[in-house]
């Protein structure tokens with residue numbers, strides 16, 4: 281689907297929809313608020329956040345008559361306000377190499393995102409090295425190599441089943457020797473075995489700190505936006521496993537239910553560095569709160 285495809289009917293589109301837009305005025309009463317809440321919940325915003333958003337809109341306006349456009353604008357403004365505080369590109373530090381640990385469950389889009397980011401950093405004049413740290417999935421390593429080729433970035437690998445921490449260490453040595461600006465380390469995403477994964481991630485961190493005690497400088501959690509409320513529990517889990525510093529939300533091209541981003545922002549306040557909007561190398565965009573709010577309320 282092209283990014284220029286007509287927007288799907290947004291939330292309010294469905295509620296207030298084809299009615300003669302601006303002329304119709306509705307009273308912002310309990311009934312109206314309840315309908316708004318339901319729509320927000322249907323967009324995967326979650327109950328708590330949906331209630332907070334509608335309460336903020338109602339404040340000082342309860343019982344007033346508002347046009348559909350005014351209600352849309354209020355909702356979009358409220359969502360953009362919440363999202364404004366989390367829309368931040370991944371910070372770049374004066375560190376060589378800056379170590380970016382990438383975590384997330386299998387299938388969330390980690391490999392693809394690493395490829396897209398590597399390509400963007402390279403286009404920005406940075407030299408990048410990738411370490412294929414999911415050494416237990418041969419297919420994952422191969423995929424990462426494909427993405428590395430696409431981005432024109434070297435991908436360091438280790439034999440299947442070997443210790444990801446030792447690969448990470450070798451990658452540190454190599455990135456340093458090459459004078460690379462960024463080292464991106466892919467990691468396993470087998471949540472079925474949480475204890476192993478925790479130990480594995482902890483060991484990677486311990487080992488790279490032998491080379492640079494300030495590393496990793498970023499720990500990116502990649503989340504599939506189409507998993508809805510599930511994304512919330514993934515954040516909770518990965519915050520226990522690693523020191524998550526920011527999020528990349530993938531597959532926002534495929535869902536009208538981006539409401540989970542609002543819930544994430546409201547609940548965790550973690551920066552959203554970028555959004556995945558397709559399967560191609562250039563399909564990674566900065567997160568734009570205004571545009572997002574417009575698309576969601578549409």
Ligand code: GDP
Pocket residue numbers: 384385386387388389390391392393420423469529530531532533534555556557558559563
């Ligand atoms: P990983 O297991 O976490 O490394 O996930 P992958 O990077 O292999 O991605 C899993 C699937 O999601 C692949 O088919 C990707 O093409 C797809 N994917 C990743 N990011 C996006 C995105 O932003 N939009 C869409 N539509 N698909 C994506």
